[in-house]
Amino acid sequence: MSKQAKATKSGDNFTRWLVIGMVGLVVVTGVVFSVMSSSNKANASFAALKGYKLGQQVTSTVDPAQGSGLVLNPGGPVKIDLWEDPQCPICRTFEEANGAYIDSLVRDKKATVVYHVLSFLGDESIRTANAAMCAADEGHYLDFHKAVYLVQPALENSGFYSNANLIKIGSYLGLTSKKFTDCITNGSNVNLAKTQEDSMATYKVTGTPTIFINDKLWVRKANGFDPTEFRLAVEAG
Numbered sequence: 711m712s713k714q715a716k717a718t719k720s721g722d723n724f725t726r727w728l729v730i731g732m733v734g735l736v737v738v739t740g741v742v743f744s745v746m747s748s749s750n751k752a753n754a755s756f757a758a759l760k761g762y763k764l765g766q767q768v769t770s771t772v773d774p775a776q777g778s779g780l781v782l783n784p785g786g787p788v789k790i791d792l793w794e795d796p797q798c799p800i801c802r803t804f805e806e807a808n809g810a811y812i813d814s815l816v817r818d819k820k821a822t823v824v825y826h827v828l829s830f831l832g833d834e835s836i837r838t839a840n841a842a843m844c845a846a847d848e849g850h851y852l853d854f855h856k857a858v859y860l861v862q863p864a865l866e867n868s869g870f871y872s873n874a875n876l877i878k879i880g881s882y883l884g885l886t887s888k889k890f891t892d893c894i895t896n897g898s899n900v901n902l903a904k905t906q907e908d909s910m911a912t913y914k915v916t917g918t919p920t921i922f923i924n925d926k927l928w929v930r931k932a933n934g935f936d937p938t939e940f941r942l943a944v945e946a947g
Contacts, residue, residue, distance in 0.1 A: 755861040755870070759882035762857065767849030768816060777909030778902060779824040780846055783815075786822035788947050790815070791922040793826040793910070796838035796858050797866045798918045805859040807935035813852055821944065825851065828910065828918055829903045834871035837894075839903035841876040844893035845885060853883050923947065 773781045779791065790812065794801040815821035827842050829835035838858055845854030857879050863870045877891050893899065910916070921928040924947050932939055 755863065756878065756882060758860045759857055759879065762853075762883055764850060764884045765813075765853055766817065768852055769849060770846045770851050772902065773824070776824055777826055777913060778905040779826045779909075780843070780851060782823045782825070782851070783819050784822050786815075786819060788820070788944060789822040789824065789922075789924055790944065791824045791826065791913075791925070793828060793913075793915045793918055793920040795828045795831050795835050795918045796842065796871070797831045797835050797862070799862070799864075799866075801919045802859045802862050804919045804921075804935045805856070807937050808940050809856055809859070811937060811941060813856070815944070816852065825855070826906050826909070826915075827903060828907050828915075830907055830910075832867045834867050834869075836900060836903055837873060837876060837897075838871045839906070840897050840899045841873075841880070841894045843899035843902055844890055845880065847893065848885055848887065848890055850883065850885060854880065854885070857883055 768782055770780050770782050771784070772778055776791075792812075794804075812821075812823060816823050825842075827839040829839045842851060842854055842858065845851050861870075861879060873894050876894050880886065880890055880894070913922075923943055928940075928943055930936070930939060
């Protein structure tokens with residue numbers, strides 16, 4: 711091989727490795743940027759929980775006769791069944807419009823509210839449903855439920871609802887007991903979440919949010935969730 715050929719081959723190798731190195735750098739940079747971007751978005755989400763004031767404890771029970779739903783304030787003059795998935799963006803819209811009203815109905819003992827925490831949108835829904843039930847064991851389902859929607863990311867299954875972040879949500883609320891964190895880490899209520907999801911067919915629930923008032927399906931008339939329309943429906947029973 712001539713000196714010129716050797717030089718050309720050496721140059722080709724150098725160019726090839728340079729290109730490989732540049733591609734690798736782009737990939738690594740993209741991964742780092744993605745991780746940093748996700749971290750920044752998570753921090754921005756948690757900012758919504760700063761200064762959150764934990765409400766009074768509310769006792770809840772799981773009722774197998776009601777699809778293993780979580781029952782708050784049994785025996786109220788009106789019963790509301792809420793079927794939701796923690797990752798469902800329309801559920802967040804419903805919560806933003808009517809969450810405070812429903813919270814007051816429970817705390818003022820004006821209604822029985824049964825929460826059916828579904829998890830058909832994937833593993834993150836299962837983890838969040840489990841964590842919500844862990845919060846219920848602490849008497850703070852309503853607070854955790856509200857917090858989950860306050861920090862809900864724009865995309866489903868984005869990786870945000872990890873056990874670590876669910877524990878962090880709890881910490882912002884003041885839920886820091888070992889019982890609570892172990893419950894999330896160990897998936898203590900995963901089977902309960904599955905049971906609630908499996909009950910959908912029995913109640914002919916095909917999507918979320920689905921709301922029943924006194925066991926009658928509520929069908930909204932407005933395009934969105936008008937708080938006045940919902941309140942009047944509840945009051946009418």
